[in-house]
Amino acid sequence: MSNKILYxxxxxxxxxxxxxxxxxxxxVKVKDVFxxxxxxxxxxVIGVPRxxxxxxxxxxxxTGLSCAWLMMGWMMIYDWPMDIGGKPSFSFLENxxxxxxxxxxxxxxxxxxxxxLSFLIIARLFPGQKPKNPDFRTTDDKFLMQxxxxxxxxxxxxxxxxxxxxxxxxxxxxxxxxxxxxxxx
Numbered sequence: 001m002s003n004k005i006l007y008x009x010x011x012x013x014x015x016x017x018x019x020x021x022x023x024x025x026x027x028v029k030v031k032d033v034f035x036x037x038x039x040x041x042x043x044x045v046i047g048v049p050r051x052x053x054x055x056x057x058x059x060x061x062x063t064g065l066s067c068a069w070l071m072m073g074w075m076m077i078y079d080w081p082m083d084i085g086g087k088p089s090f091s092f093l094e095n096x097x098x099x100x101x102x103x104x105x106x107x108x109x110x111x112x113x114x115x116x117l118s119f120l121i122i123a124r125l126f127p128g129q130k131p132k133n134p135d136f137r138t139t140d141d142k143f144l145m146q147x148x149x150x151x152x153x154x155x156x157x158x159x160x161x162x163x164x165x166x167x168x169x170x171x172x173x174x175x176x177x178x179x180x181x182x183x184x185x
Contacts, residue, residue: 003150003176005031006159007134008168010143013039019166020045020145028159032146034138056118057111064110068103134174142169 010016017039020030030046033039043050073092076082076099081089089095120126138144145168149156163171 003148004156005174005176006147006149006156006163007172007174008145008147008163009135009137009170009172010145010167011141011169012167013037013143015167016143016145017042017045019163019168022166023145023147023159023162026154026158026162028147028152028154028162030145031148031151034133034135034144034146036139036141036143039143053115053118057115060114060118061107061111063114064107065103067110068106069099071106072099072102135172 008019010019013035016033016035020033020042023030024045024047033042033046042048069092076095077089077092083089092099133139134146135142135144145163147159147163149159152159160171
């Protein structure tokens with residue numbers, strides 16, 4: 001069997017979600033979905049595993065908090081202690097309340113930038129890359145479901161019938177000689 005891919009295009013996110021549920025119920029594996037906005041509840045339906053970005057965010061935030069405390073402790077206690085308003089400058093713990101805003105900001109800064117960079121690296125979104133979207137209408141108002149026929153036990157005709165019954169506006173196919181670049185590993 002050749003590496004054939006079906007692209008089903010939908011006009012509504014609820015119709016696409018119900019179609020994905022129906023396909024899953026019939027034993028058809030959906031490879032990916034392209035949409036102009038996130039569709040709540042779609043990931044478990046199509047079998048996308050839960051992301052681990054939250055763990056990364058915690059690690060990046062803890063790194064930011066540690067860097068903030070090390071920076072403030074070094075600058076304000078050891079390197080150049082200053083007497084500001086009569087507050088003691090000989091102990092980090094005595095000055096901790098004054099360090100809370102900077103600690104919070106550095107934690108958020110490290111977590112946000114670390115998550116953004118991690119996402120770009122994991123998704124392989126490097127500068128100068130060609131777009132990997134199979135149909136550019138999904139950036140505006142259409143929703144696309146990708147089904148690899150090679151990965152499913154059902155025949156192409158059965159899958160097409162299910163897609164038409166569940167409200168697909170358009171069904172396109174593409175035959176690939178090798179693995180496509182946009183398939184998530």
